[in-house]
Amino acid sequence: MNIKERLENLRNMMKRKFISALLVTQDQNRRYLSGFTGSTGWLLITAKEAAIITDFRYWEQAGRESSHFRLVKVNNFAENGMIKSLLGLLKELRVKTLWFEADALSYSQYLALKENLKEIKLESKSGFVEELRAVKGKGELELIKKASTIADDAFLEIQKLIKPGITEKELAIELLYKMRKRGAEKEAFDIIVASGPNSALPHAKNTDRRIKEGDFVIFDFGAVYNGYHSDMTRTVIIGKPDKKHREIYSLVLESQRKALKTIKAGMTCGGADLLARQVIEEGGFCEYFGHGLGHGIGLAVHEEPRLRKGNEALLKAGMVVSVEPGIYIPGFGGVRIEDLVEVTEKGCRVLTRAPKEEL
Helix, strand or coil, X not given: CCHHHHHHHHHHHHHHCCCCEEEECCHHHHHHHXXXXXXXXXXXXXXCXXXXXXXXXXXXXXXXXXXXXXXXXXXXXXXXXXXXXXXXXXXXXXXXXXXXXXXXXXXXXXXXXXXXXXXXXXXXXXXXXXXXXXXXXXXXXXXXXXXXXXXHXXXXXXXXXXXXXXXXXXXXXXXXXXXXXXXXXXXXXXXXXXXXXXXXXXXXXXCCCECCCCCEEEEEECEEECCEECCEEEEEECCCCCHHHHHHHHHHHHHHHHHHHHCCCCCEHHHHHHHHXXXXXXXXXXXXXXXXXXXXXXXXXXXXXXXXXXXXXXXXXXXXXXXXXXXXXXXXXXXXXXXXXXXXXXXXXXXXXCCCCXX
């Protein structure tokens, strides 16, 4: 799907929802709609106009990357330069009502808009462009697959380093190096390497703790390739697993496998979560699985849809979501196993290839 098609889809949605002019300020939404990769810029989109407002630092870049957009230059970046340039454009286009992204505009920006756009009505909207972003085009899928392959290969290469004595931080650094070496722009988020009791923290921070025999070690990481993210988690045991290790790991793996066999287009996000959660609940560990089953991924590492209890939103073909059940026992450790999958009409296609064998 190219930029022209994305704009057409957005305008069709705007027409259905009676939105005449939309201000886009959220970073990933701006990139998705325009192709612009700079850090500063606003989009104004109407039925016939698509403009990008940015300052001197990005004039040439915006012209190159956003050929379908009219470039509006900010001449005085200080003193609300963006807003003044926007005001001039709105007056030219005779806009009476401007819709903005409620989740992306700061309160101070809103007040500045209200002060300067006195004759224009302001209305807010949430999750508007994000709804379009949730279903990936063919090119987007290929970029996510590439990011996933980079992470897979990096994890396989560090296997020989995962042994007693090495620290969590050292393993995280090695993972980042291997991903960058394979073409990643950066890590998708702060890499998590959590060992022993630290693995009971779903979002643990890497420490100088040295890995020991009998530790669970959780690796949660991803790569960014051409703006698109991957996300995967693997849990390994150092040394010989005992009965409790096997019980917990097997439950999480069974939970994930059940979800992977059943997820498909038309299923609710909450239904997918329930499938996986039932396995862990029946195993007696329901209180130790406190997060949702997964989330969408693309230009952001966490985006729509959200696979969590009670979410009645439907999964659609072309969505890419994580499937990541877990069990976390304070003082002992935790297990999480996460794959990325592409949702299809008949099921789901697993993109993550790193092994996850039974203990």
